Amino acid sequence: MPSSKTWFVIVNPTSGNGSCKKKWPDILELLKMYEFHFEHVFTEYPNHGIELTQNAIYQGFRRFICVGGDGTLHHIVNGIMSQKHVVPNQIHVGVVPIGTGNDWVKTHNIPKNLERAILLIKNGHPKQQDVGKIEFLNSSKKPIYFINLAGIGFDGLVISKVHKYKHFGALAYVAGALLGLFLFKNFQSRIMVNSKVIETKTFMVLVGLCKYSGGGMQLTKSPNPFDGLFDISLVKNIGKWDIIKNMSKLFNGNITKHNKVETYKSSSVSVTVLDNGNPYIEADGELIDSGNMHLSLIPKSFSFYGGTKNAKQTFGANQSGYKTLVLFVISI
Numbered sequence: 567m568p569s570s571k572t573w574f575v576i577v578n579p580t581s582g583n584g585s586c587k588k589k590w591p592d593i594l595e596l597l598k599m600y601e602f603h604f605e606h607v608f609t610e611y612p613n614h615g616i617e618l619t620q621n622a623i624y625q626g627f628r629r630f631i632c633v634g635g636d637g638t639l640h641h642i643v644n645g646i647m648s649q650k651h652v653v654p655n656q657i658h659v660g661v662v663p664i665g666t667g668n669d670w671v672k673t674h675n676i677p678k679n680l681e682r683a684i685l686l687i688k689n690g691h692p693k694q695q696d697v698g699k700i701e702f703l704n705s706s707k708k709p710i711y712f713i714n715l716a717g718i719g720f721d722g723l724v725i726s727k728v729h730k731y732k733h734f735g736a737l738a739y740v741a742g743a744l745l746g747l748f749l750f751k752n753f754q755s756r757i758m759v760n761s762k763v764i765e766t767k768t769f770m771v772l773v774g775l776c777k778y779s780g781g782g783m784q785l786t787k788s789p790n791p792f793d794g795l796f797d798i799s800l801v802k803n804i805g806k807w808d809i810i811k812n813m814s815k816l817f818n819g820n821i822t823k824h825n826k827v828e829t830y831k832s833s834s835v836s837v838t839v840l841d842n843g844n845p846y847i848e849a850d851g852e853l854i855d856s857g858n859m860h861l862s863l864i865p866k867s868f869s870f871y872g873g874t875k876n877a878k879q880t881f882g883a884n885q886s887g888y889k890t891l892v893l894f895v896i897s898i
């Protein structure tokens with residue numbers, strides 16, 4: 567049985583397009599220098615983080631460090647939320663962000679600098695944010711949990727393409743979006759939210775808890791991971807050229823003001839696909855399924871070490887993302 571002070575460190579060597587493997591020796595030194603008691607493991611295949619987290623909880627670990635990107639963190643969250651041994655928010659998670667998008671950490675002011683991220687964990691006090699739960703209608707698949715954003719439609723298609731472009735860094739999401747625009751067909755869906763039933767041609771439905779997704783895009787209006795409500799964007803029958811013309815608005819949040827976008831605040835939402843399309847569902851940037859889904863919110867269930875607003879923000883992708891996009895488009 568590990569002591570309550572022992573950390574369980576989960577390292578995804580493939581995160582950040584493989585940069586995690588190169589940075590791990592420095593992280594190891596820093597953890598030793600700041601006198602963490604810890605054990606560490608490497609993930610060996612996709613989704614392995616879920617199993618590693620659950621086994622560590624059964625062994626008695628209550629404090630985790632995620633060394634990786636949004637996907638690695640997503641799997642740790644799913645390991646925590648899908649076990650029945652310990653109340654989820656009694657397990658505390660620190661993050662050393664070494665992903666490609668690193669979207670979740672931007673909301674919580676977690677620095678990308680390795681030493682500062684580790685010091686934040688060492689000196690921080692855990693906060694609790696809301697967790698989303700996705701249940702798959704017409705399927706026996708187990709629920710999936712998310713802490714950043716989940717989406718169905720175009721968003722899911724982009725995630726299905728992104729892995730091919732991870733060597734572009736955060737621009738992988740832009741590359742996936744540009745390719746996806748030419749492949750995607752809007753689908754007919756029924757959305758149930760706040761006792762309202764909406765049937766419409768749909769580009770995507772986004773269900774947000776935190777502010778950034780897709781490498782720094784802001785796709786919902788005013789997400790708050792602590793308020794017990796999802797921040798939902800229903801993007802109706804928008805055209806491809808309309809998206810291209812409004813590309814900058816994906817990064818500054820103004821896309822939610824477009825006349826084809828409706829926004830809602832709710833603690834649950836269902837999406838049923840009404841035509842032959844089988845749109846992909848993504849959660850925290852991971853492709854998880856396709857088809858119909860029901861989402862509900864579990865308040866303050868994820869406990870983590872976050873930074874403060876005053877901490878120096880080292881990402882700034884929301885400001886720089888659009889400029890980088892323009893450079894990227896010019897370069898291809």
Ligand SMILES: Nc1ncnc2c1ncn2[C@@H]1O[C@H](COP(=O)(O)OP(=O)(O)OP(=O)(O)O)[C@@H](O)[C@H]1O
Nearest residue numbers: 582609610611612613635636637638665666667668
């Ligand atoms: N040993 C491994 N081999 C292959 N894939 C792995 C391995 N370990 C974990 N994975 C998978 O790697 C994927 C990507 O991880 P992660 O999201 O942390 O990095 P990233 O994609 O670079 O960052 P971000 O999501 O922030 O853009 C996850 O889906 C995870 O399941």
